[in-house]
Amino acid sequence: MALRSLDNALPITPERPKKQSKVAISIQKQSDPAVNDENRAPLPPPPTADASIDYISSENLKPLPDPEIKIQSLVEALESKDWLMICESLNNARRFALYHSTLLLPNLEKVVLILVKSMKNPRSALCKTSIMASYDFFNAFGDKLVESTSDAFDHLLVQLLLKASQDKKFVCEEADRALKAMVGSIAPLPLLHKLRAHVSHANPRIRAKAAVSISHCVSHMGTEGMKEFGLASLIQMAADSLSDRLPEAREAARSIVIRMYESVTENEEKQDSWQSFCQTNLPAIHAQAMLKIAPSS
Structure with a gap:
């Protein structure tokens, strides 16, 4: 029996090279204080410099x-x-x-x-x-x-x-x-002169705070002090604040109006003068608002 030739022999699958095995190298990771492990309690925030201030x-x-x-x-x-x-x-x-x-x-x-x-x-x-x-x-x-x-x-x-x-x-x-x-x-009088410019400030919050301070000033004044400042100027400032968009300014204006009314109408015979005073020094719509707060009778 004739031997098979090498050419007719079954192909021999070449042996694959052995895969190199990975070597696990343990690398020790340095702890980063800025990163918190989920199993550890979070680090407290660094103290701020302001914390050292005693008020x-x-x-x-x-x-x-x-x-x-x-x-x-x-x-x-x-x-x-x-x-x-x-x-x-x-x-x-x-x-x-x-x-x-x-x-x-x-x-x-x-x-x-x-x-x-x-x-x-x-x-x-x-x-x-x-x-x-x-x-x-x-x-x-x-x-x-x-x-x-x-x-x-x-x-x-x-x-x-x-x-x-x-x-x-x-x-x-x-x-x-x-x-x-x-x-x-x-003293209320010089302070009112300082505050009056700020009731028309562009910032509504500043207007409101100025109106509150004016209200506090007026509460400390008598009729003579209001007259010295100018009753017409005072009622006009109150009217401006009464139509302001912030409630704080409007409430301060009401307090000013009530205090002025109490001073101007200390005697019953002067009550009619309150209506006349408001109508003389204010536009009709503002005078009506004043009379709703402090009616003349």
């Missing part, structure tokens, strides 16, 4: 030792580039206002301008501390704050009205508190 109430402020020496460096410290030092210096300025006001008086205008600058700072701690300082300044200096710092006071008033209008609750509440201290410590 000291006026009652807890103490007199300064050696105030005659420390007053010499107060303005320089308030103008520091370090915001923490500014906060500390603002608290010292509050101490000067409360316990050593005569030493602060020569630099009062400059210090008030620094307060205004700090209120504009986006850092909440600095803003709030400066507003707290303005509260103490109103209580310590009263009318002197208007007399000694006329231009600086105007800037301070704008900032307080603005901060009282903001959404940050703790800033808004502190500014409202400062505005109440302002009304309670400064």
Whole structure:
């Protein structure tokens, strides 16, 4: 039997090369503190710098030792580039206002301008501390704050009205508190002249806060004080606020109208003059609104 030739032999499948086996190499992954494992408790957020600020109430402020020496460096410290030092210096300025006001008086205008600058700072701690300082300044200096710092006071008033209008609750509440201290410590007549420009402000929230402060001023005034300011001007301001879109402004206007009515009509025979007064000084539609709030009979 003839042997098969190699050419007729069945094809031989070539042997596949052996697949290289993967070698598992253990690599130790460094833990990333910024990434939390789902089985671990989340890392607490890093502390903010503002957390280190203590907001000291006026009652807890103490007199300064050696105030005659420390007053010499107060303005320089308030103008520091370090915001923490500014906060500390603002608290010292509050101490000067409360316990050593005569030493602060020569630099009062400059210090008030620094307060205004700090209120504009986006850092909440600095803003709030400066507003707290303005509260103490109103209580310590009263009318002197208007007399000694006329231009600086105007800037301070704008900032307080603005901060009282903001959404940050703790800033808004502190500014409202400062505005109440302002009304309670400064004579109503000069303050009304400062506030009257802001009831026509483009920002409705500022208009509302100005109307509230005017209402508080009027509540402290008698008939003679209202006459000195100008009854016609006062009723016209109230009419503007009464048609404002914010309820806070409208409520303040109602309070002004009621207070004016009580003063103008103290005697029964003067009640008829209220209607005449409103109709004389206001457009008919505004006069009607006034008579609905405080009818003449």
